[in-house]
Amino acid sequence: MAGTILEKNVVAGQENPVDVLIIGGGMVGVTLALLLAREPGLHITLVEAISLPVLVPGEVLPFRPSFDARNTALSRRTVATYRELGLWDAMQTHATPIHEIHVSERGHFGMAHLRAAEEKVESFGQVIENAWLGLVLLQALKACSNVTVLDGVTLTGIEPGEKSVTAHLQRGNERFALTAPLLVAADGAQSVSRDFLGVAADSTPYEQVALVTTVATHLPHDNIAYERFTEHGPIALLPLPEGRRSVVWTLPLGEEKALIDCSDEAFLQQLQQAFGKRAGRFVKTGKRFAYPLVLTVAHIQALPRAVILGNAAHSLHPVAGQGFNLCLRDCLALTERLCEAHRQGRDLGDFSLLKAYEAARVDDQHNVIQFSDKIVRGFSNATPGLTLARNIGMVTFDLLPAAKQALARYAMGLNQ
Ligand SMILES: Cc1cc2nc3c(=O)[nH]c(=O)nc-3n(C[C@H](O)[C@H](O)[C@H](O)COP(=O)(O)OP(=O)(O)OC[C@H]3O[C@@H](n4cnc5c(N)ncnc54)[C@H](O)[C@@H]3O)c2cc1C
Structure with a gap:
């Protein structure tokens, strides 16, 4: 209204x-x-x-968890700020902690695996539904x-x-x-x-769009966030309440249209094909939205x-x-x-x-x-030597506690 x-x-x-x-x-x-x-x-x-x-x-906030909304991964630093503002109790009713992060490249051997427990933290951050975050913030402002x-x-x-x-x-x-x-x-x-x-401002179009939706899989998400690099672009899968998962699928500009216009079944099938079976079978999807991606710096x-x-x-x-x-x-x-x-x-x-x-x-x-920017450009390149380097990088990275710790701190918003 x-x-x-x-x-x-x-x-x-x-x-x-x-x-x-x-x-x-x-x-x-x-x-x-x-x-x-x-x-x-x-x-x-x-x-x-x-x-x-x-x-x-005094009235309950007008919110229903949906399959249609955008979500945001909040770092530990961001969560701590909302906690200091006295808002986290309200926010966390629709937030999901990330306990593990899996980074991999489809069709290749490399994989990096970060576990919150190994970093001695309860989570790397929390995923919150934007609609809920907005309502809590507005109510506090009021x-x-x-x-x-x-x-x-x-x-x-x-x-x-x-x-x-x-x-x-x-x-x-x-x-x-x-x-x-x-x-x-x-x-x-x-x-x-x-x-x-x-x-x-400098605006550099990536010639890509982020296709955003919410899905359900036949397996529980177990609080794992996936970043999967595929030949069609990176797919991020983030855990949400009630077993749902947020999808951010980066695609070359123009390729999103067919995936938005097709039936839910066809979309789920194509997502499965691109992502693989790591997260289980994709069984339900919400409405799909596209955000053109541009790097803009004032x-x-x-x-x-x-x-x-x-x-x-x-x-x-x-x-x-x-x-x-x-x-x-x-x-x-x-x-x-x-x-x-x-x-x-x-x-x-x-x-x-x-x-x-x-x-x-x-x-x-x-x-x-x-x-x-480097992640996007580094993983958009299919040159064989680079693919190999990326995969060796991910494997060695997974064996190097110091490098993992550095990335984990980055993900948590603790490194500046
Ligand atoms: C697909 C996608 C996924 C993302 N996921 C994450 C994530 O997981 N974690 C993360 O940290 N970030 C994420 N981001 C980035 C995050 O969404 C942005 O950093 C954030 O939205 C920036 O907020 P903002 O308030 O600056 O801008 P906006 O959200 O664009 O808000 C601008 C506001 O200004 C208002 N406005 C516009 N013009 C006027 C005007 N002339 N007068 C008055 N008001 C005006 C608009 O109505 C709007 O309310 C994601 C972005 C995308 C596209």
Whole structure:
């Protein structure tokens, strides 16, 4: 149902002071708002283009586990953050821990096997259904008295000034402007606010799509996550509640259409053929969706009075499940700096403060972007020598505790 989630805070025009104005209420914008909201005296306004669902306080969240939704693998670091925010108890009712990770290449001998127990952790991370994650985050936002949410609002322009930045907004026929010391552009890979701020981005299409669906197999998933490289592209299989599994199948652009349009039986048969029998027999599938894959990296992330965050700053290939986990580490670093500045009575839009944030984050961002990109390109190459090298690499890797530990730490979001 369309509407606003925060009727009490919805204002046409600026009734309350705004310290941080966030454009974009996706996973990143909402998480940043929740992190900042813990700082007493800090006022946050979040602007979202889409009308958000109306959530009634005290009522059960309107969610039914489905075969149709996208899922996200949250690293241990991300889970720990939501735990600190007091949200993990609610989130984990629809989350599934990953106890093992199997990486293999179809038709070849190499295989890498990571076990959480060997790394002395309970899990490598958790897989959560995006729809549930969104509902829990929105409900938490609703409880924050220092956050105002304006949904169903379009951004029509940004006007940076010396002491503040102004966002021009529109809801229906109503036009209004909001002014704040700092604007955070968190409106996704196609960020309009990034454009309004005059920041260019490099976009490199992979000429691939991620076909996403949910399946059931005749065997239990045993909390194992699979990354299987096939001649058609990598297939990630992640464990979900009630024995379901999330599928992210990377395919050359154009090949997804037939797999979306065909019958469920035909799809299951082709998935089985591509993936093999490692996870058991695929017996049921949900609706299939396709996401075109493009590596997008903004040229800069810090400007006077503005920061570019989340997919607007860097949108990566989902092969390694690192995109959101990286964004969350950005959110933590930005929150730390902004809260400290607020306590010191400093200007939150001060360019040197925002530049320091950017400088602190570029290494981690660069490493994760390169890591994801190299996996995609390394495994897309069928040259015989490379195939052999990959497989020897995987076998030796499986025998090398130090290398395994390094990758495990990466998967858990502990290495930067
Ligand atoms: C198939 C797939 C699987 C993935 N799996 C994983 C995974 O397992 N683990 C992981 O860590 N990451 C994963 N990712 C990456 C993850 O989904 C992204 O990192 C994350 O969605 C980024 O969130 P965001 O809020 O920055 O952007 P978005 O999710 O794009 O949200 C942007 C928000 O801004 C709003 N908006 C847009 N324009 C405007 C405007 N002009 N004004 C106001 N609001 C606006 C949109 O409506 C939206 O709500 C995956 C990605 C894909 C494609």
